[in-house]
Amino acid sequence: MSRFVINCVLGKTRLLLGLLLFVMPPAIASAANITVVANPQDDSHAELIEGMKAALARYPDNGFSISVVPLASLDNNSVRERDFLDADLIVTVGTAAAQQTAQLDSPALAKTPLLHALIPKINFDGITQRRRTEANPARDLSAIYLDQPLPRQVALLRLALPQYKRLGVVLGPASQTLLPGMENAAEKEGLRLYSRTARNESSLITTLNDVLAESNMILAIPDPLIFNRYTVQNLLLTTYRQKIPVIGFSQAYVRAGALMAVYSTPTQIGQQVAEALRLAATKSWKLPAPQYPHNYSITINYQVARSLGLRLPDEHDLLFRLQQADNPSL
Amino acid sequence: MSKNTRALKMAVLACAEIMLLITGKAHAGNGKETATKWLSDEDFLGKMPVILSASRLSQPPAEAPAATTVIDRDMISASGARELADLFRLVPGFQVGYASGHWQTVTYHGLADTFARRLQVLIDGRSVYTPAFGGVQWSDLPLALDDIERIEVIRGPNMASYGANAFQGVINIITRHASQDAGTRIKAIAGSKGVAEGFLRHGGTNGNLDYRFTVGHREDNGFDNRNDSKRVSLATLRTDYRPNTNDTIMFQFGLNTGPRGMGEPPTQDNPTPTNNEHTRTVNSRYEQLRWQRSMNAGQEISIQFFHNYHKASEAWLTPPLKIIGGAQYPMNEDVTAQRYELELQHNLSPFEDWRFVWGASTRVDQVTSPTFLGTTQALNHRLHRLFVNGEWRITPAWLLNMGAMLEKNDITNTDIAPRLALNYLINEHHSLRASVSKALRTPVIYEDRANYKASFGPLLNHLYLGNKALMPETIVSRELGYLGNFPAAYLSLDIKIFQDEIKSLISAGQVPYPGDNIDGKTRQFLNGDNASIRGAETQIKYQPQKSTQVILSYAYTDINSSDYWIRYSTTAPANSFSLLAMQNLPGNLRGSLGYYQTDKVYYIGMVTAEGAGAMKRLDLRLARPFRGGEFAVVAQNVLNGYQEYRYQNIFDSRWYATLTLDLQ
Numbered sequence: 001m002s003r004f005v006i007n008c009v010l011g012k013t014r015l016l017l018g019l020l021l022f023v024m025p026p027a028i029a030s031a032a033n034i035t036v037v038a039n040p041q042d043d044s045h046a047e048l049i050e051g052m053k054a055a056l057a058r059y060p061d062n063g064f065s066i067s068v069v070p071l072a073s074l075d076n077n078s079v080r081e082r083d084f085l086d087a088d089l090i091v092t093v094g095t096a097a098a099q100q101t102a103q104l105d106s107p108a109l110a111k112t113p114l115l116h117a118l119i120p121k122i123n124f125d126g127i128t129q130r131r132r133t134e135a136n137p138a139r140d141l142s143a144i145y146l147d148q149p150l151p152r153q154v155a156l157l158r159l160a161l162p163q164y165k166r167l168g169v170v171l172g173p174a175s176q177t178l179l180p181g182m183e184n185a186a187e188k189e190g191l192r193l194y195s196r197t198a199r200n201e202s203s204l205i206t207t208l209n210d211v212l213a214e215s216n217m218i219l220a221i222p223d224p225l226i227f228n229r230y231t232v233q234n235l236l237l238t239t240y241r242q243k244i245p246v247i248g249f250s251q252a253y254v255r256a257g258a259l260m261a262v263y264s265t266p267t268q269i270g271q272q273v274a275e276a277l278r279l280a281a282t283k284s285w286k287l288p289a290p291q292y293p294h295n296y297s298i299t300i301n302y303q304v305a306r307s308l309g310l311r312l313p314d315e316h317d318l319l320f321r322l323q324q325a326d327n328p329s330l
Numbered sequence: 331m332s333k334n335t336r337a338l339k340m341a342v343l344a345c346a347e348i349m350l351l352i353t354g355k356a357h358a359g360n361g362k363e364t365a366t367k368w369l370s371d372e373d374f375l376g377k378m379p380v381i382l383s384a385s386r387l388s389q390p391p392a393e394a395p396a397a398t399t400v401i402d403r404d405m406i407s408a409s410g411a412r413e414l415a416d417l418f419r420l421v422p423g424f425q426v427g428y429a430s431g432h433w434q435t436v437t438y439h440g441l442a443d444t445f446a447r448r449l450q451v452l453i454d455g456r457s458v459y460t461p462a463f464g465g466v467q468w469s470d471l472p473l474a475l476d477d478i479e480r481i482e483v484i485r486g487p488n489m490a491s492y493g494a495n496a497f498q499g500v501i502n503i504i505t506r507h508a509s510q511d512a513g514t515r516i517k518a519i520a521g522s523k524g525v526a527e528g529f530l531r532h533g534g535t536n537g538n539l540d541y542r543f544t545v546g547h548r549e550d551n552g553f554d555n556r557n558d559s560k561r562v563s564l565a566t567l568r569t570d571y572r573p574n575t576n577d578t579i580m581f582q583f584g585l586n587t588g589p590r591g592m593g594e595p596p597t598q599d600n601p602t603p604t605n606n607e608h609t610r611t612v613n614s615r616y617e618q619l620r621w622q623r624s625m626n627a628g629q630e631i632s633i634q635f636f637h638n639y640h641k642a643s644e645a646w647l648t649p650p651l652k653i654i655g656g657a658q659y660p661m662n663e664d665v666t667a668q669r670y671e672l673e674l675q676h677n678l679s680p681f682e683d684w685r686f687v688w689g690a691s692t693r694v695d696q697v698t699s700p701t702f703l704g705t706t707q708a709l710n711h712r713l714h715r716l717f718v719n720g721e722w723r724i725t726p727a728w729l730l731n732m733g734a735m736l737e738k739n740d741i742t743n744t745d746i747a748p749r750l751a752l753n754y755l756i757n758e759h760h761s762l763r764a765s766v767s768k769a770l771r772t773p774v775i776y777e778d779r780a781n782y783k784a785s786f787g788p789l790l791n792h793l794y795l796g797n798k799a800l801m802p803e804t805i806v807s808r809e810l811g812y813l814g815n816f817p818a819a820y821l822s823l824d825i826k827i828f829q830d831e832i833k834s835l836i837s838a839g840q841v842p843y844p845g846d847n848i849d850g851k852t853r854q855f856l857n858g859d860n861a862s863i864r865g866a867e868t869q870i871k872y873q874p875q876k877s878t879q880v881i882l883s884y885a886y887t888d889i890n891s892s893d894y895w896i897r898y899s900t901t902a903p904a905n906s907f908s909l910l911a912m913q914n915l916p917g918n919l920r921g922s923l924g925y926y927q928t929d930k931v932y933y934i935g936m937v938t939a940e941g942a943g944a945m946k947r948l949d950l951r952l953a954r955p956f957r958g959g960e961f962a963v964v965a966q967n968v969l970n971g972y973q974e975y976r977y978q979n980i981f982d983s984r985w986y987a988t989l990t991l992d993l994q
Contacts, residue, residue, distance in 0.1 A: 044375045094371050095369070095371050096371075118375075119371070120374065123369055126367070146375075147374065173367075202512070213876055213877075224368055230509060230540075233379075233509050234510060236381040237381065237509070237510055238510070240382055240386075241402070241479065249373075249374065250373065250376075253378060255626055256382070257381040257627065266375070301382075303382075304382055304627055306393070308390070
C-alpha cells in the first residue's frame with residue numbers, strides 16, 4: 001500500500017522533471033502574483049526565498065512578482081488583505097507560517113491555492129487532517145516537504161554501508177505511522193528491520209538498547225516526543241559506545257556525531273518551489289501533489305567514520321550513485 | 331573517623347542541595363514542549379552541539395600508533411571486579427599485586443614495588459599518580475566503577491599524547507557523560523570477608539545542564555590475618571554545561587575518605603615491629619574544570635584546570651623498644667600531596683590527510699611530609715610541557731604518526747621525548763604497525779628530596795636520602811604489531827612484539843652515611859641499573875554473537891637487567907594469561923567467567939622469602955537482569971588460594987552478591 005504511494009510520488013516526480021526538461025512550458029503571459037509568508041529574520045527562510053527568486057530569474061520569461069508577508073504581521077492581526085487578495089498563489093515557508101496561514105479563513109482567500117514549503121511531512125499531514133475536519137475542504141493545498149523520503153534514506157545506507165544488513169529504528173508515538181513505509185523500504189534494499197516504539201522520552205534509551213542488541217546501524221527518525229538536544233546526545237553517545245553508526249536527518253545531526261545524512265538545503269527547496277510555481281502557472285494554478293525534495297545533498301562525518309573503522313566513499317560519488325538509484329532515468 | 335563521616339555528610343548534603351536546586355527547576359520548566367506533537371523545523375535546520383568531538387572519538391585500533399586494549403562496560407561488569415585495579419589483569423603484559431587489601435600495584439612489564447611509577451594514569455584527562463612517591467593509590471581514587479564509560483590502555487610509551495610519566499604505558503579512564511545516567515540508581519553489595527558496599531547515583535538534565543552525582547560507602551576486611559581493612563566514603567559530582575552549541579563546560583568534584591588498616595603483627599622473628607598495626611586515615615579529593623569548544627569532529631580546543639589533594643594521616647606508637655629503654659617511639663608517616671595543573675589542547679585537521687594535536691601545560695606538584703622529607707615545609711616540583719602529535723595519511727593504506735614532547739622541570743631541567751609510528755593497512759581486515767618511541771621518567775619528589783631518619787635520643791638511624799643529581803630514567807621502545815579481523819570465524823587478533831631499552835633506573839641503594847650511628851648507612855636514590863625487556867603479547871577476541879564473547883590475552887615477558895642494585899629481571903612473570911568469557915544462559919541469566927594465570931613474580935622491597943608464587947584464579951559471575959535492575963552473584967577464586975604480592979596475602983575463595991535498582 002505505502003509502496004504504491006511512494007511509487008506514485010516518485011512517478012509524479014519523474015513526470016514533473018520530464019515536463020520541465022523536455023516540454024517547453026508556455027510562456028507566462030501576464031504577471032503572476034505570489035505572496036510568500038515567511039519569517040525574514042530566519043536565515044533558512046531568507047535562504048529559501050533567495051533560492052526561489054534566483055531559480056525564477058533564470059528563465060527569460062520570468063513574470064512572477066513576489067511579495068513577502070512577514071509571519072509576525074499575521075500574529076498582530078495587521079494582515080494586509082491586499083497582499084493576499086491579489087495573490088494567485090500563497091507560499092508559506094516553515095511550519096509556523098503554514099499553521100497560521102491555514103487558519104486565515106477569510107472567504108475571499110478561501111480559493112487561493114496554498115503551497116507549504118519547508119515543512120516536515122508529519123506537520124503537513126497534521127494540518128491537512130485538521131483542515132478536513134474544518135470548514136474549507138475545497139481549497140487546493142500542497143507541500144514541498146522538508147524531510148527526505150524513507151526509500152532515499154535507506155538507499156543511502158545500502159550504498160554507503162553495503163556490508164551492514166541489520167537496520168535498527170526507534171520510533172515515537174508520532175512517527176509510528178512510518179513503520180509500514182520503513183518495512184517496505186528496508187525489504188526493497190534487502191535489509192532486516194528491527195524497530196521498537198518508545199512511549200516517552202525517558203524510555204528512549206531502554207528502547208534504543210533493545211534495538212541495538214539486534215541491529216548494526218541505526219536510522220534516526222525525527223519524532224517530537226523523542227527528539228531533542230538531550231536525547232540526541234544520549235543516542236549518539238550510547239550508539240557510539242557500541243560502535244554502531246547512526247544515520248541522521250540533518251546536516252547538524254552529522255556535525256553532532258551521526259555518520260551521515262541526506263538532506264536538502266533551503267536553497268534547494270527554494271528551487272523546487274520555483275519549479276512548482278512555474279508548473280502551476282501553466283495549469284491555472286492547479287498545484288502539483290505534495291512532494292519530497294528533488295534536490296538534496298549528502299554529508300558524511302569522516303572523523304566518525306574513521307573512528308568506527310569505516311571507509312566511506314567520497315560524498316560527491318555517493319550522491320551521484322544515490323541520485324542514480326533514486327531516479328534511474330537521470 | 332568522625333572527621334570522615336562529617337566530610338561525607340557535608341558532601342551528601344551539598345549533593346542533595348544541588349539535586350533539589352536542579353530538579354526543582356527542571357519540574358517547573360518542563361512539560362510544555364512534550365505536549366505538542368508537531369515536529370520542529372529546527373530539528374532539520376537548527377544547529378546542534380558537537381557530541382562526538384575530537385577528544386571523544388577514539389582511534390580505530392588498526393590506525394592507532396601503539397598497542398591498545400579497551401576495557402568496556404560489558405567487560406567491567408562481566409569480570410565481577412569490585413576493585414578498579416583488578417580490571418588490568420585483563421590487559422596483556424599488565425600485572426596486578428595486592429601489597430595489602432587496600433593497596434594495589436598495577437604495572438606493565440614489572441619494575442614495581444608498592445608504587446608502580448612508570449605509568450601515566452588519567453581519569454578524564456586528570457593525571458592521578460601521586461607526586462610524592464609515584465604510582466597510583468587505587469583504593470583512594472574518588473571514582474565509582476559504575477561511573478566508568480571505558481578504559482583505554484596504551485601498551486607502550488606515549489608522552490606526546492598523554493604527558494609526563496607515560497613511560498611504559500598509559501591507563502586512560504573515561505567516565506560517563508552526565509547525560510548518560512538519567513534517573514536514580516541504588517546499588518548494594520554484600521559478601522564474605524566483610525564486603526559491604528552501598529551506592530546512590532542520581533543523574534538528570536535541566537536545560538543546558540547535565541548532572542550526575544554518586545555517593546557511596548565501601549568496606550571490607552582485606553586479607554585474613556592482616557590488619558588491612560578499608561572503609562571508604564565516596565562522593566563524586568559531574569556536571570556538563572552547554573552555554574551554546576559549540577562550548578561545553580565540565581566540572582567535576584570527588585571525595586574519598588576513610589580509615590585503612592596498616593602495619594604488621596608481631597612475629598616470632600620480630601616480636602616488636604616498629605611498623606606495628608595501626609590506622610591510616612585517607613582524605614583524597616579533586617576538583618576539575620574544563621572548557622571545550624568543538625567546531626566540528628576534527629577541530630576542538632580545550633582548557634583544563636584541576637587540583638588533586640591527597641592526605642594520609644598516619645601516626646602511631648611503636649611497641650616498647652629495647653633500644654630506647656623499653657619506651658614506645660612515636661611514629662608519624664603523614665603525607666600531604668597536591669597537584670595543580672593547567673592545560674591547553676588544540677585538535678585540528680587543517681588538511682584532509684593531516685590531523686594534529688598540540689598543546690601546553692604547566693603544573694605544580696607539592697608534597698608535605700615532615701618524616702619522609704625531613705622538613706615541615708611543602709616541597710614543590712614544577713613541570714612545563716609542550717607537546718605536538720601529527721598524523722599523516724600518506725595514502726589510504728599508509729599512516730604516519732609523529733609526536734614529540736618537550737618537558738622542562740625543576741629536577742632534571744629540559745628533556746625531549748619523540749615518537750614515530752607507521753601503520754600499513756593491508757586491507758579492511760589486516761594491518762601492520764611499526765613504532766619507535768622514547769620517553770623519560772622524571773624523579774618524583776621523594777626520590778629527589780627524601781630525608782627520612784629516626785632518632786632515638788642520641789641515636790640516629792638514617793633510612794632514605796634523596797639525590798639532587800638524579801637523571802631521568804629513559805626508555806627507547808621498539809615494537810611491531812599486527813591486527814587482524816576474521817569475520818567468518820568471528821575472531822579478531824592483536825599481536826605485538828617489542829624490545830624496550832631502559833636506562834638509568836632509579837632505585838634506592840645502600841650507601842655509607844657517617845651521621846648514622848646505628849649502622850653507618852642509608853639508602854640513597856641513584857641511577858643504578860639498566861634493563862632490557864623483550865617479549866610478545868596477544869589479545870584475541872571471539873564474538874560469534876552479541877551476547878557471547880570470549881576475550882583472551884597472553885603475554886611473554888623477558889627482562890634482562892644488570893641486577894646490581896635490584897633484581898629487576900625477576901619483577902615480571904615470564905608468562906601471564908587471562909580469559910574473560912560471557913554467555914547468555916537460559917532463564918534470562920547472564921553468565922561470565924574470568925580466568926587468570928601468571929608465573930612467579932617478585933615485587934621490589936620484598937625479601938626473597940616473602941615473594942609471591944605463581945597464581946591461578948577463576949572468578950565466576952551469574953547475573954539475572956530484571957525490569958529496572960539486576961541481581962548478580964560473584965565468586966572470586968573458586969580454585970585454591972594463591973599468594974598475592976607476598977606470601978602472607980593469601981587470596982582464597984570469596985563471594986559477594988550485588989543488587990542494582992534503576993529508578994526512572
